[in-house]
Amino acid sequence: MSINLNRRAFLKLSGGVAGTVAVSGTWDVLTKEQIASAVTTDEGTQVIPVLCNHNCGGRCQIKAHVKDGVVVRITTDDRPDLENNPQLRACLKGRATRNRIYHPDRLKYPMKRVGKRGEGKFKRITWDEATDLIAKNLKKIVDQYGPHSVYVNYATGDEGAMAGRTSAKRLMNLMGGYLGYYGSYSSACLKYTAPFVTGYRDTNTYQTLHHSKLIILSGFNPAETVFETNSNYYLAKAKKAGAKVIVIDPRYTESAATFGDQWIPIVPATDTALFSAMAYVIITENLHDQAFLDKYTIGFDEEHMPEGVPAGNSYKSYILGTTDGKPKTPEWAAAITGIDANTIINLAREYATTKPAQLLQGLGPQRHAQGESSTRAGIVLAAMTGSIGILGGGWGGGEGGRKLGLDVGELPTGDNPVETQISVFMWTDAVVRGTEMTEKDGVQNGPLKSNLKFMWNLGSNTLVNQHADINKTIKILEDESKLEYIVVSDQFMTPSAKYADILLPSDHAFERYDFGFPWTGEEYILFGNKAVEPPGECKHDYWWMSKVAEKLGLGEKFTEGKTQEDWMKQLVEDAQKADSQFPSWEELKKKGLYRKDTIEYVAFEKEIKDPANNPFQTPSGKIEIFSKTLFDMKNDEIPGVPKYTPAAEGPEDPLKEKYPLQCFGPHIKRRTHSTWDETPWMEEAEPQTMWINPEDAQARGLQDGDKAKVYNDRGALVIPVRVTKRIRPGVVSIPQGAWYTPDDKGVCQRGCINILTSQRPTPLAHGNGQHTNLVQVKKL
Incomplete structure (x- = not known):
């Protein structure tokens, strides 16, 4: 049956889903009668697997119903819905994609700026003019300032294998490189900090949640943010298996309403204080797993410290107040976090005594001013209770980072000859004072040899809208003597697009072939067909980038004689060499999905089961509750053990x-x-x-x-x-x-x-x- 869902029915059903889930705790929420009342059938259309390739944790299968070259409706995964291989059902956004591809405000023609930067005044030009201007200005800037002056801005509007940023990086590497970045706007503290404690960032799969007896969602809200297409399904499965769910969040989120047995409203930016007080209760009531700590960790107590570190610097000493005279009691934390001391005590006892327990840390808490400390403190709690490397345990980490996934690549970019990188959040500083920035400013393998002068901003709204302090940012961008040239490719006149010097109309995922990759390393891949033609003169970034390369004398090296579709076929062939079961091009076009059976993956399991042959990838080979590497930085904001530090613009400012x-x-x-x-x-x-x-x-x-x-x-x-x-x-x-x-x-x-x-x-x-x-x- 083809489903025709109009706007009123769409809103009715999306609201019905949320309400029913909150009451019943199951995802089989729509009866046949409910569906029949909201949809009608339509014959004579072609159903084509396509992609919803935006930057959310879900990678869902959606299908475009195309008639006479027009998408007339959207449906989702209709495969058998198996318990260990559930459907990849789309959310309300994916099901509303027709709203975007046929939006009257879509950009349709290449344009150049004619007013002051930021005014949003543009003149239509040809593709030949646009690519000529880009090539000339890029060459001029690289010749004058060098490759350090060029930056490919953080962009997640398109997360496919052929995303525009890959084309830009490929071209720049042929020209001598570009200034790279590390980290992300979403998970910079988690990605950077977790390796100091456990050696690398990893977490148990959601498929293991039903083994947990207690799940703490700390700033983690999958019901709304979707950290994996079926993360909510696995939480519901855990609830059905008897798990208790406690939600720590300043808001009573939809995750709290749907899954929570208890809501603990915390003052923002104080998670480390809460975790410290929980550690105090666990230590003073002798609820910690000392054997685990002795065998697998370093720095918990004074008896297990690295050589050369003065006494009083262990985590236990900090928690008990041995050195600073301030025991991190529940009463101490209550004054900071706004959480009643008895609530903290009960939470600590429950977490320490319920086996196994999972502390799922969301990404919100690590996007605070002291985001590194809460990440570290959460890992320490998991270590104290022996919850690392076991089925049903773990310390979470939001979107994951699991050592899973299929061996499927993206458009090859080549190697970047420029080794210097900046933190992704520091690009505005690099525009204003790049050559002055040092390691203390987030520069790796520096220094920068130039301030930023040329920006590729392809499928990105972080140029203005998603970056911090917009007023400060636009003052920087308005000064054309600083960032001299900005190329933007997008589907709409976003707030960032208004600051383009050249503004190019991008196609949509429905209008090209591409892959869709799940965030969390689940072992499946989505394939998106070209279902319809793009409107106006919209083009894929690879197409016009190849024209720029040609005008720079690099056309043959850039394309290797391949179109965008040719590259996709090459990626499929490469995947088939790595995996004999990987489908052919024609099979992918038909099914739109290749998926292996889901598995219960336990992070750090091999390090715990066989530490002699699988040490943690840290300097000590153990979980570093105390990090001598961080301690040696001699920075009060980056101590050897995770400590609560009052944040600028936090509750104590x-x-x-x-x-x-x-x-x-x-x-x-x-x-x-x-x-x-x-x-x-x-x-x-x-x-x-x-x-x-x-x-x-x-x-x-x-x-x-x-x-x-x-x-x-x-x-x-x-x-x-x-x-x-x-x-x-x-x-x-x-x-x-x-x-x-x-x-x-x-x-x-x-x-x-x-x-x-x-x-x-x-x-x-x-x-x-x-x-x-x-x-x-x-x-x-």
Whole structure:
């Protein structure tokens, strides 16, 4: 049966799904009668597997129903839904893709800027003119400043094997290289910090959750953010098996409503204080696994410290207050976290005595000003309870990083001759003072030989919208003597696209062949067909990049005689060599999916079962609760053991006198970062609103639905408020990803949180600390 789902039915069903899941805890929520009441059949269409290749954790199978060259409806995975191989069902965003591909505001022609940068004034030009201008300006800048001056900006609007950033990197490597980056806006602290403790970043698969007796979701909200297509299915399966779920979050999220047996509303940026107090209870009540700690860790107590470290620097000494005179008691943490001391005590006891237990750390807490410490502290708790390397245990880590996945590649980029890299969050600094930056500023293998002068911004809204402190960023971009040339490729006139010198219309995943890769290393791959033709003169980035390469005299080396489709066929052939079961090109076109049976993967299992032959990949070969590498940096913000440090613009900052509310930007189900903000159906499904507790609303004369101004020293925005007890007092949340839409005074009318956020990086990873902000709110 082909399903025809109109807007009203779509919204009805998406709301019905959420409501039913919250009550029943099962995912078989729609009866045949419910579906029949909302859909109709339609014959005579071709059903084509396509991709939803945006930067969310889900990699779902969606199918385009095409009639007369037009996508007339979207359906999802209809394979047999097996317990250990469940369907890859699309969410409401993927099912609304027609809203995007046929949106009247899609860019359709190449353009060049004719006004001041940022005004959004452009003139239509030909592709030949566009590629000529790009080639000339790129060559001029590389000749004048060298390859360090060119930057391929962080871009996740397209996550496919043929994403535009791969074409840009391939071209730049043929020209002598480019300045690279490390980390990500999403998980910089987790990626950078976890290896200091365990040697590499890894986590158990969600398929193991049903073995857990206790699951703590710490800042982890898969019901809305989708960390894997079936992460919610596996949580529901764990609940059915009897697992208790505790949610630690400033918001009563949909994950808390759906799965939570207990909600613990924490003050933002204080997770390390909570974990420290839990460690205090576990130690003082002798609930820790001393045998595990003795065998597999270093630095927990004074008896197991690296040589040459002064006494009093172990984790246990810090927790008991041996050195600083401040025991990290539940009462101490209660004053910081806003969590009652008895709640902390009970949480610690339950976590330590329930076997096995899983602490799933989300990415939100590590996007705070001291995000590295909470990541480390969570791993330490897992080690203290012997929960690492066992089925049903683990310390989580949000999106994963598991040592799984299929051996399927992307467009080859070659080797970058430039070894220097910057933290992805520090690119604005590299524009202003690149040659002055050092290792303390997040530069690796430096120094930079030039400030940034040329920017490839392909499928990216981080140029403006998703980067912190928008007002500071746009002042940098408006100065054409700094970043001299910006090439943007996108589907819409995003806030970032307005700052382009050359603006190019990109095709959509439905309009080309590509692969879709799951975030978490699950062993499947999605294949997307070219289902329809792109509108206007929209082209894939590889196509026009090959024209630029040709004009630079590198056309043959860049393409090797291959079209974009040819490269995809080459990737399939390479995958078949690595895996004899990998499907042929024609099979992939028909099925759109290659999947191996799901497995229960346990991170660090081999290190725990056979440490002699599989030591942890750390200097000591053990889990480093104390890191001598970090200790030797002699930085108070990067101690040898994870310590709670009050954050700038956190709950203890004196700035609270002026700006009394903490503000952070959660991910929500209607957007993938900033993608889908332009889509009408998504706005109807979930409007952009700020959550505020009734106590804080009453003090400001605010009622539900009122518009409020939210501001600090960096900027201001206007947004409707949702007055709700689902957020703790003293905290407001503004969903990240809304498109920056300033009035003539620079006040954002759409509610883009990054008008308020800081470019202050985290101390070790130099990552994104955009969740730590102080603001004031007043009624308009």
